[in-house]
Amino acid sequence: MKVLTGNRLTDGEAVWYAPDGTFAETIVGAELASDKAAEERLEAIGKRAYADNLILDVELIDVEVIDGAIVPQRLRERIRAAGPTNRTDLGKQARPAPAAAAGFDGGGI
Amino acid sequence: MYRYDEFDQDFVNARVAQFSDQVERRLAGEITEDQFRPLRLMNGVYLQLHAYMLRIAIPYGTLSSKQLRMLAHIARKYDKGYGHFTTRQNIQFNWPALSDMPAILADLASVEMHAIQTSGNCIRNVTADHFAGAAADEAADPRPYAEILRQWSSVHPEFSYLPRKFKIAVTGAERDRAAIQTHDIGLHLKKNAAGELGFAVYVGGGQGRTPMVAKKIRDFLPQEQLLAYCTAILRVYNLYGRRDNKYKARIKILVHETGAEEFARQVEAEWDALKDGELTLPAEDIAAIDTYFAPPALPPRPEGDQSIKEARLDSKSFAEWLDQNVITHRNPDYAAVTISLKGIGEVPGDASDSQMDAVADIAETYAFDEVRVSHEQNLILPHVARADLRAVYDRLVEIGLATANSNLISDIIACPGLDYCALANARSIPVAQNISKRFADLERQRDIGELKLKISGCINACGHHHVGHIGILGVEKKGAELYQVTLGGSGDENTSIGEIIGRGFGPDEITDAIETIVDTYLAVRTDRAEKFLDTYRRVGPAPFKEALYAGETKAA
Numbered sequence: 124m125k126v127l128t129g130n131r132l133t134d135g136e137a138v139w140y141a142p143d144g145t146f147a148e149t150i151v152g153a154e155l156a157s158d159k160a161a162e163e164r165l166e167a168i169g170k171r172a173y174a175d176n177l178i179l180d181v182e183l184i185d186v187e188v189i190d191g192a193i194v195p196q197r198l199r200e201r202i203r204a205a206g207p208t209n210r211t212d213l214g215k216q217a218r219p220a221p222a223a224a225a226g227f228d229g230g231g232i
Numbered sequence: 233m234y235r236y237d238e239f240d241q242d243f244v245n246a247r248v249a250q251f252s253d254q255v256e257r258r259l260a261g262e263i264t265e266d267q268f269r270p271l272r273l274m275n276g277v278y279l280q281l282h283a284y285m286l287r288i289a290i291p292y293g294t295l296s297s298k299q300l301r302m303l304a305h306i307a308r309k310y311d312k313g314y315g316h317f318t319t320r321q322n323i324q325f326n327w328p329a330l331s332d333m334p335a336i337l338a339d340l341a342s343v344e345m346h347a348i349q350t351s352g353n354c355i356r357n358v359t360a361d362h363f364a365g366a367a368a369d370e371a372a373d374p375r376p377y378a379e380i381l382r383q384w385s386s387v388h389p390e391f392s393y394l395p396r397k398f399k400i401a402v403t404g405a406e407r408d409r410a411a412i413q414t415h416d417i418g419l420h421l422k423k424n425a426a427g428e429l430g431f432a433v434y435v436g437g438g439q440g441r442t443p444m445v446a447k448k449i450r451d452f453l454p455q456e457q458l459l460a461y462c463t464a465i466l467r468v469y470n471l472y473g474r475r476d477n478k479y480k481a482r483i484k485i486l487v488h489e490t491g492a493e494e495f496a497r498q499v500e501a502e503w504d505a506l507k508d509g510e511l512t513l514p515a516e517d518i519a520a521i522d523t524y525f526a527p528p529a530l531p532p533r534p535e536g537d538q539s540i541k542e543a544r545l546d547s548k549s550f551a552e553w554l555d556q557n558v559i560t561h562r563n564p565d566y567a568a569v570t571i572s573l574k575g576i577g578e579v580p581g582d583a584s585d586s587q588m589d590a591v592a593d594i595a596e597t598y599a600f601d602e603v604r605v606s607h608e609q610n611l612i613l614p615h616v617a618r619a620d621l622r623a624v625y626d627r628l629v630e631i632g633l634a635t636a637n638s639n640l641i642s643d644i645i646a647c648p649g650l651d652y653c654a655l656a657n658a659r660s661i662p663v664a665q666n667i668s669k670r671f672a673d674l675e676r677q678r679d680i681g682e683l684k685l686k687i688s689g690c691i692n693a694c695g696h697h698h699v700g701h702i703g704i705l706g707v708e709k710k711g712a713e714l715y716q717v718t719l720g721g722s723g724d725e726n727t728s729i730g731e732i733i734g735r736g737f738g739p740d741e742i743t744d745a746i747e748t749i750v751d752t753y754l755a756v757r758t759d760r761a762e763k764f765l766d767t768y769r770r771v772g773p774a775p776f777k778e779a780l781y782a783g784e785t786k787a788a
Contacts, residue, residue: 133259134329135283176261179279180654197711199650202659203281207651209579209661213312213327214282 126153126186126193127165128203129178137203137215138178140168146178149215150193150204156183233296233602234379234524236344243386244341247348251275252334259331272330274354275337276347280654283327287350288340292360292378292402293321293605293612297592300603302343304588310336315588317573317581319645319696320399321359321605322350326652348386353394355385355466359401361409362606365527366568366614368560372429374404374421376521377458380513384459391466395473396481398466399438406725411607413437413446413727414699416483417465422452429455435465435495436487439693443729444484447492449499455518457503460511464502468495528600528615533565536618543622550625552674553636558621567618569599570638571611571628576672577665580646581609583633590631598624607696608684609645610638640677641685641750642668645696649689649706650713656689658706658713659739663687666743671750680750683764684722699723701765702749703730704742715742719749719776720768733773734781745780752779 127140138146139153147153156162162183169181185196195201206214236244251271258268276287303323307315310332311325318324328336340346349356358378365373381400385391403410404421412418418434431453437446453461469483472490487495544551557570571591574580595603595613598620604612616624628634637643644667647653649660664687671677686700697703703718714736721730737745756775757767
């Protein structure tokens with residue numbers, strides 16, 4: 124499965140495309156693409172968001188759904204979704220919203 | 233310290249206005265990211281994992297209290313209350329919004345700072361020995377020459393679109409604290425037999441995926457020829473450096489493939505055409521720049537010896553800090569102090585806004601208003617009266633910056649790694665933090681002695697792992713972090729590239745592996761006086777391999 128992500132032009136904030144048509148500041152509730160057609164749709168949305176000068180570094184990333192939470196496969200994307208692992212007081216993990224549901228567990232160091 | 237003249241200030245102000253307009257047009261959607269990206273990079277603005285990152289130039293690592301206070305202000309107002317000092321003696325902020333960049337750059341310009349040429353294929357911030365002007369062992373202060381190079385290389389039309397980035401370092405002492413042999417050009421300022429100043433010139437050093445030790449192509453270049461000779465080097469590079477392959481585009485590859493001797497011949501031929509022309513530095517111009525770097529008037533403070541003797545008896549921790557973080561100054565009444573940004577378990581190179589403010593205050597009160605950033609990611613007070621060391625120490629204790637670990641195993645260089653960096657493959661900071669905590673005991677660290685441990689989260693080697701006595705390189709293997717260890721690297725006057733010791737270690741194994749390496753060293757060193765690097769150079773990798781991997785071989 125894949126989700127669409129990028130960074131917002133104005134402040135660089137990491138964002139994910141949500142089913143309501145916005146780019147949300149959390150991966151929780153991002154729109155999942157589970158077949159080729161859905162991936163192509165997200166890809167087109169990403170290209171348009173880039174062309175419209177809204178989102179940079181647009182990318183479809185691989186994710187899994189674990190206990191209902193969207194968890195990126197790569198550590199890089201898990202860190203993007205949560206924040207720096209050495210500063211849990213910063214980034215999305217520090218917010219009261221359910222961003223912690225990104226499923227990052229600190230990574231074992 | 234160098235002060236902007238009218239030309240400098242006008243130029244920086246004009247650049248702020250120009251970039252502000254570019255940001256405005258970008259935010260309005262009038263220019264695309266493809267058009268904007270090279271413009272923002274020219275002004276130090278990167279996009280990282282969580283946000284934009286702004287890299288601010290600190291020429292040759294020298295800051296006034298006023299400038300450091302401005303960095304604290306930026307951390308507080310536009311960022312998240314901290315900054316990260318880098319191995320290029322710069323500072324990075326990890327969270328600024330693009331829309332705030334014009335205001336940040338205007339604030340910086342008000343204290344004679346900017347972020348120009350901290351990215352891109354141009355000549356980057358020129359670095360220098362962080363003890364310049366204070367060290368007892370230098371022939372002359374290298375910073376006037378670094379400043380001359382800065383002025384020459386700033387928006388130099390011929391060298392603003394090089395095959396790849398270009399880094400220059402200058403040292404004025406035989407003991408190389410500026411790692412000049414790992415630079416594109418390394419300059420060693422020295423005196424010849426006649427007492428004249430000039431440079432030994434090294435070219436083609438670098439780290440990254442193809443680490444190379446620079447080759448000395450000239451033993452003595454008269455100082456007035458500095459710009460003519462550097463121009464000759466850059467011209468040869470600009471002409472023949474590879475633009476077809478990013479990974480082979482640095483000058484180190486050109487020097488390696490051409491051969492140092494032939495490369496030197498080409499440079500000398502180019503120099504012949506430039507020598508004694510308009511690039512020759514007039515003695516009065518060198519003298520004029522020199523005056524900016526005149527050491528502060530240091531009043532006699534002979535009471536230092538007695539006060540230190542008493543303070544030593546009074547406080548063991550002060551005595552330890554004195555032994556570890558304070559070095560001899562050229563003036564016997566004074567000393568140079570290393571403020572460790574490597575508190576046990578802390579992030580190497582990070583300082584909070586309040587710590588920056590406090591260091592600025594200390595520098596103003598006790599250190600003639602001057603602070604340096606070292607490439608080892610610490611701060612330096614270059615001129616402190618020995619009589620004031622106890623007071624400085626007490627102030628540093630108050631702000632949590634009195635860790636007595638300079639040059640010890642917990643004085644780790646680490647890049648931001650995968651916690652922040654879009655290029656990284658693995659995390660660096662937590663590895664550094666865990667090693668620091670494992671070796672927290674200062675007595676144990678002092679017993680181990682000088683040990684430079686350096687960590688990079690990718691092959692670009694911002695954490696200088698290739699020249700760490702122990703180097704750690706984070707890679708991604710099958711989706712997981714893996715840490716490769718190199719031993720025997722060094723970034724001083726006897727520069728060497730570390731050798732890979734064997735298979736890498738997982739995140740939960742790497743701290744143990746480092747401890748095994750250290751224990752092996754302690755077991756095989758001849759005595760306490762034999763440092764880790766000397767032991768490695770004497771015994772080679774065998775005992776370390778045996779200790780790390782013998783069990784596996786037997787099991788297999």
